[in-house]
Amino acid sequence: MRTRWHEIWGCGRGPAARLAPQSRIAAGAVLFAAGLTAPAGTVPGIVLTAAVTAGWIAACGMPGRALRSFAVLGLAMFLPYFLLAPLLVARASAASGATALARAFGAPWDVFLHGLAGMLLAAATVTVLSASDLRRGLLALPVPDVLSAVLIQIVHQTGELLAETKRVAAAVAVRGGSGGGRSAVRALASLPRVWLPRIISRADRVAEAMELRGYAESDLRILGRTALRAADAAVLIGAFAILALAAALRWRLRG
Amino acid sequence: MKNRLSARDLAYCGLFGAAALLFPVVFHVVRLGHVFMPMYLPLVTLAFFVPPPAAAATALIVPILSGAVTGMPPFFPPTAVFMSIELAIMAALIAAVAARRPKVNEWLVLVPVLLFGRALYVGLVYAFSLAVALPAGFLAGLSLLAGWPGIVLMIAVVPPVARLRRNRDPKISFFDGVAEKWDGWEDLPALAAKFAAGIGAFGVGPDETVLDAGCGTGNLTRALLARLSPAGRIIAVDVAARMIEEARRKIKDPRVDWRVADVRRLPLSDSSCDRAICFSVWPHMDDRGAAAAELRRVLKPGGFLHIWHLASRARINEIHASAGGPIRHDILPPAAETSELLLRHGFRVTASIDDEECYLVSAVRDGRGKP
Numbered sequence: 001m002r003t004r005w006h007e008i009w010g011c012g013r014g015p016a017a018r019l020a021p022q023s024r025i026a027a028g029a030v031l032f033a034a035g036l037t038a039p040a041g042t043v044p045g046i047v048l049t050a051a052v053t054a055g056w057i058a059a060c061g062m063p064g065r066a067l068r069s070f071a072v073l074g075l076a077m078f079l080p081y082f083l084l085a086p087l088l089v090a091r092a093s094a095a096s097g098a099t100a101l102a103r104a105f106g107a108p109w110d111v112f113l114h115g116l117a118g119m120l121l122a123a124a125t126v127t128v129l130s131a132s133d134l135r136r137g138l139l140a141l142p143v144p145d146v147l148s149a150v151l152i153q154i155v156h157q158t159g160e161l162l163a164e165t166k167r168v169a170a171a172v173a174v175r176g177g178s179g180g181g182r183s184a185v186r187a188l189a190s191l192p193r194v195w196l197p198r199i200i201s202r203a204d205r206v207a208e209a210m211e212l213r214g215y216a217e218s219d220l221r222i223l224g225r226t227a228l229r230a231a232d233a234a235v236l237i238g239a240f241a242i243l244a245l246a247a248a249l250r251w252r253l254r255g
Numbered sequence: 256m257k258n259r260l261s262a263r264d265l266a267y268c269g270l271f272g273a274a275a276l277l278f279p280v281v282f283h284v285v286r287l288g289h290v291f292m293p294m295y296l297p298l299v300t301l302a303f304f305v306p307p308p309a310a311a312a313t314a315l316i317v318p319i320l321s322g323a324v325t326g327m328p329p330f331f332p333p334t335a336v337f338m339s340i341e342l343a344i345m346a347a348l349i350a351a352v353a354a355r356r357p358k359v360n361e362w363l364v365l366v367p368v369l370l371f372g373r374a375l376y377v378g379l380v381y382a383f384s385l386a387v388a389l390p391a392g393f394l395a396g397l398s399l400l401a402g403w404p405g406i407v408l409m410i411a412v413v414p415p416v417a418r419l420r421r422n423r424d425p426k427i428s429f430f431d432g433v434a435e436k437w438d439g440w441e442d443l444p445a446l447a448a449k450f451a452a453g454i455g456a457f458g459v460g461p462d463e464t465v466l467d468a469g470c471g472t473g474n475l476t477r478a479l480l481a482r483l484s485p486a487g488r489i490i491a492v493d494v495a496a497r498m499i500e501e502a503r504r505k506i507k508d509p510r511v512d513w514r515v516a517d518v519r520r521l522p523l524s525d526s527s528c529d530r531a532i533c534f535s536v537w538p539h540m541d542d543r544g545a546a547a548a549e550l551r552r553v554l555k556p557g558g559f560l561h562i563w564h565l566a567s568r569a570r571i572n573e574i575h576a577s578a579g580g581p582i583r584h585d586i587l588p589p590a591a592e593t594s595e596l597l598l599r600h601g602f603r604v605t606a607s608i609d610d611e612e613c614y615l616v617s618a619v620r621d622g623r624g625k626p
Contacts, residue, residue, distance in 0.1 A: 008324060009324075032330075036330070036331055070326050073326045073327070074326065077326075077327070077329055078329075081389075084389060084390060084393075087390045087393065088388070088389070088390065103388070106388065107387050107388045107389045108389075110387055111331060111332055111387070114331040115329050115330070115331040115332065117331075118329065118331045119322075119326045119329060119330065122322065122323040122330060123323065123324070123326060125323070126323055126324050144312075146260060146308055146309070146312045147312050147315070147316065149260060149265060150260070150265070150268045150269070150272065150309065150312045150313050150316055151316050151320065153266070153268055153269030153272070154269050154272035154273055154276070154313070154316060154320065155320070156269060157269035157270050157272065157273035158272070158273040158276050158277065160273070161270070161273045161277055162277065165277040165280055165281060166280075168281060169280055169281055188408065188412075195274075195278075195281075196274075196296075196297070196300055196412070196416040197416065197419060199270050199271060199274050200267075200304070200416070200419055202270055203263075203266045203267045203269075203270040203271070204263075204266075206266040206269070206270060207261075207262050207263040207265075207266035207267070207496075207515075208515070208516075208522075210262035210265065210266055
């Protein structure tokens, strides 16, 4: 999954990609919150979570290959929570058989549904954001300046470092370093002597280059803000309405 | 957008944040997987190199960004959020101690902070598991056990790397450290008046390109701006990034080009400046010959160089000696010695003053090629 960093950014071709970047980020965040807020223990909650996830994936036009990758990863990560069911059955043994079973599987189901939905909603949002969109979107949203600046830098530098990391990983593998054991120890030993010092020297070079190009404090606002249109407003209102519905479902249940 | 981070801090945050995202790739190749918490390693190391807000912001962002783009760590259970909280608090604590006590033993900082961070993380896992009716003790215990190899690796690896920060030129660290206080030590109106008089006496032309070598917090830069026309330009250079930040904050003028650079390696093309002024910076240069050669390179033939202090040589040397630290041996040589050095590096000395009020050596770059 991790090596697909450069492939996933901006690969979505759905109608959501035509929204202003700030709307894509905000709608994605609000729908993500809605997906995690809707209760997993009721049919309306499950339907809402599934519908929001499927709807946003379709709106973003998330490619099938990426969707399959995330779905497989999600299944691998969240299905094992059902292995905790025997422990939970034992704890819920005071209740009657059917209730105990429902209680025992309730928590793993909660983790499975929300875990998978959260993963897919976040990934779908990333597919409609190129690095440039992320930058423009963040600068138009009320995100603290320090966070925006650091996030933009991380995304940029990760793209820059990715090819190098792949080359290093391939070189390690070619030299027989992928067998664990002794090669793993060698890799660990190289961390303080090679890897981290190299990052420091590279950071110093990047800093010099940034200074040289006059990367000043006010530079990030140079990019113009994309104006919101009626479609952006409609999507955002819809997203907030869904969040309100999810909250109402959960609140009604608790109430 | 006004971010409060310097270019250096941003570069460090970007690179170490990227490394935190990509280290797991390399770890997977050698089948070390997530046992050694590869994401933590660069973020904890970063905390020794940047101020607390930058370290905390990077640590806060990386797990969430990784969760969004790669699916790991997951958002529910909120492992990504717990890691963000744990890492941000650890990074802020380490960075705060490292900033206040640069010479502190790295192990003394790292070990308690890592233990605290792990305890915090396990506590969060326990609380969440209780809230969603998962076996809290079991999952918290699992988190505790799974984290130990990574903690041991960090304790072994991070301190030797963190010590590299001490290899920075101690003078840069010194001037970075005093940048915020610098203007408080000066009588700025009196200084501005002296600058105006001096610049007038030098005959600075309105359309000149002037190199302010060792610009500090930009007080001379501001005086030069008052003298220059809209066509004039100042290249303000200092080796201390925090000094440049202070200067930038004070002066917003498109005629100034701010650069963090060493005078011995100026990021300027040959013969690009009409004049260079080294105000209160000459004693701090370790290799004055190299500095003179570099200044000659960037000056146009016939361009002017002024090495200038607004106090006597004895007073300057006394101030440096009493300041202690890395500048205590920064001695301003007699003007005759400086003149001799400039002559050797292709300058013709036009004025030399070394009295109770002022130290000034003015010179003109000769028209020949390399001296």
